[in-house]
Amino acid sequence: MTTTEIPASTSSKLTRRLGFAALVSIVVFLAMALVISPPDVSQRDAVRLFYLHVPTATIAFYFAPAIIAVGSVMYLWKKSTFWDLAAGTAAELAVIFSAFTLVTGMLWGKPTWGLYWTWEPRLTATAVSFVLFVGYLAVRKLDLDPVIRSQRAAVLGLIAAANTLLVRYSVQIWKGIHQGTTISPMNMQISGLMWGTALIGFVSFTLVFAWLMIHRFRVAWLEHQLAEVGLDLAISERRAERDVAGAASTDVRLTGEGA
């Protein structure tokens, strides 16, 4: 009844290759991070968490918000569903990757600083932006006309992305005034093998992010299609039922016995 063909799965040649590459690099990464690379001089084995933490934090803080910001601008400008859904998808991943960043950051903080939580600027800013993106997702889930909802989400997405920078900046100045800089991953003694591990971690998580992004986007696109064509489809189905039933019961209706 509809001209839109609904594919049976969200995978394609590209995502299968991407998924395979992500899987292989994750295996290599785990071997490097957990077995091959040496423990850090001061942080010992806790440094291994950093190989997970830094790439996810970069994705949560830079990649995903950049896609949200660009998607929001493009939606407001071109009204393109593609960009609207891309921003929404990136926001979901931003929430997941922020949560992962927070958890790995806290797990690393316990052996290194002796505390799960310190008011370290990046940690604090990540927590706040995590809630910001949850709020953005809440707006996307609102029971509104889809166009209005996308419009508002785009405005909010743009402000929220800009606001993450504000939060980060202000938290950094705040700590700058009240205490000296805490241990930073940037001033760690880092060997060649450790750099290699960090690099592979970065590549694997970027691949995972891209893979998730494409799949989730396709699901969102299908949901959108369903909402668009769903009503038409239901109407034409009911009409077909009526036509079938009507043909069978024409006599009944003519004699006035049917309701």
Place this chain on the structure above:
Amino acid sequence: MLSDALLVARKDLLIEMRSKVLTTQLLPFGMIVLILFGFGLSPDRTVPTGVANESRPLLAQVAPGLFWLAVFFSALLAFSRAFAIEASDGNLDALRLTGLDPAGIFLGKAAAIALELFVLEIVLGAGSFLLYAPELNDPILLAVTVVSTTLAVALAGTLYAALASGMRVRDTLVPLLALPALSPVLLGASVATEAALFGPSSDGWMWAGLLGAFALLYTGAGILAFGRVLEES
């Protein structure tokens, strides 16, 4: 744009003058929050000031943060109220039909909220001095901080409340959207107020400037985006 803003601000304030919802609900709410902080933190506890052998009551030391938290919580009610008065009988559609500049509507609503917040802050400020008894080192810095914070809060809050308007979940959504976004404002306002109360003022001026920049940013964002937000809301 500005004359439209004045009209809208006047309308909202007139509604408040007649209904007195904020006066009879916001002010008492803010006051009870101030008192509850006292219960939660215990009035007898003291903390060292940093100078040797000197201590200060804990409540006085943390008064800036408590004051601003009370203001922020109360402000959430004012944000929701600003759009609740437009919610019934398709009022928001009527507002759009008037042909007023959306930027003007935004500034007008924000101005009305800001004025309501000023009244609230005077009352809660007096309450904080009474209940927490902090010092007052730099009244000018305090005044500048209060003004820039209030503008920042009112402007950002208006935008977020508009984004959440016209929905049943509005009352729960506004805090979720506004509070994390306003977290840098709370931070700046608390640090600047602390500097104004206990000194030294130099740190405070930087934060007061940052608060002003935040207010300007949201003025721009609201003027640009409000038309989109109001569309068929």
